[in-house]
Amino acid sequence: MKDILDAIQSTDSTPADFAALPIPESYRAVTVHKDEVEMFNGLETKEKDPRKSLHVEDVAVPELGPGEALVAVMASSVNYNSVWTSIFEPMATFGFLERYGKLSELTKRHDLPYHVIGSDLAGVVLRTGPGVNAWRPGDEVVAHCLSVELESSDGHNDTMLDPEQRIWGFETNFGGLAEIALVKSNQLMPKPQHLSWEEAAAPGLVNSTAYRQLVSRNGAGMKQGDNVLIWGASGGLGSYATQFALAGGANPICVVSSEQKADICRSMGAEAIIDRSAEDYKFWKDAQTQDPKEWKRFGKRIREFTGGEDIDIVFEHPGRETFGASVYVTRKGGTITTCASTSGYMHE
Structure with missing residues (x-):
């Protein structure tokens, strides 16, 4: 070698x-x-x-x-x-x-x-x-x-x-x-010649997955003005989804789990950020029981960023932990696009 x-x-x-x-x-x-x-x-x-x-x-x-x-x-x-x-x-x-x-x-x-x-x-x-x-x-x-x-x-x-x-x-x-x-x-x-080896190696899977889910005609077909809920918005998939939403004239509502991750979203230009840890959302009462009251509280928080509108597109990838909440906060006729299921692949 x-x-x-x-x-x-x-x-x-x-x-x-x-x-x-x-x-x-x-x-x-x-x-x-x-x-x-x-x-x-x-x-x-x-x-x-x-x-x-x-x-x-x-x-x-x-x-x-x-x-x-x-x-x-x-x-x-x-x-x-x-x-x-x-x-x-x-x-x-x-x-x-x-x-x-x-x-x-x-x-x-x-x-x-x-x-x-x-x-x-x-x-x-x-x-x-x-x-x-x-x-x-x-x-x-x-x-x-x-x-x-x-x-x-x-x-x-x-x-x-x-x-x-x-x-x-x-x-x-x-x-x-x-x-x-x-x-x-x-x-x-x-x-790309302007990228280091490490920078060039990082985007492939997450970038193309986020684009297909959110932007492509085979995915959500995002358009200007859409309210887009992005789970894990500072991570590999979510950070690209956030950038696509911003570049495409949509309104990303970024969900993160710490202030440090919120800062990453701000550095990308996002303004609507929900720190689910700081706001203590618990979508499951226990391993078998979800809590619709928490979905409702989450939806109310989202509407503060959207002028009272429900979500047009949910960019999902945590899976089991968040999927019920995602379905709840999406408007009638809205779109949920999902992959990965990092918190569990048995969705409810």
Whole structure:
């Protein structure tokens, strides 16, 4: 890996230099192991410690197939699907890898007793497989997280509807939390030159998810003047949703859990901020019983920011803890768009 890093850091390296670099037989990666998927059995979600399930180890460099690229990873980022993977919830990801492995001779590579995780990267192309024309060794790139086969017409207008759509590094192997990653070439985009490696690696999954949920015609189709409730507005997903709302002329009502996180929203230009910890909202009386009175109090607080209007769009991702409140505060005919379910995936 030292030769690869030296080439990347040198201003004199050419595509031919990168193409001539030997690819190592192995690389370091963050993995989970198939024989450990039951290690947290009997524990509550919050008691499951990823430090016990994640490994940093050497793994074999995968065979490079048609339409694929090997990328030297300069930076990656941690997303909540990496958290789910590490605690084997809502199910162990090895089921995804087993099913993918049955698709073709080439996809058998993904069905291994270990899973290299991670769905973001910024790095440099090392090798490209047959049929790749847009990229060459030495190109600085970022990787989108969507892995598609595009053999069905269902996915041609909207790749998320491809029957074989998967999230790379979560439902496929050889992800971005590693020294080298295997990606489809159609995942790659040029690295913005004004961003550092770390800055370029951070937005991919959360930015594209927030855009699809909130802005795209396949999501909420946000328009000027919409009142948009944004949960976790200072986090990865929420901060992009907040910026999209502000840039699109909508009115973001940002929900956070501390004054420090409220300051992050203010720094983005948001003015309507609810600190749910300071205002002590408790949407659940106990593990089985929600509290509609708290929904009502929350809705009243929201209307203070909207001139008495209910919410047009809810940008959801906490899931179980907040979903009931989200439904309650949304206007008739409004839209709730959701993903992730970080507080629990059994919505009520």
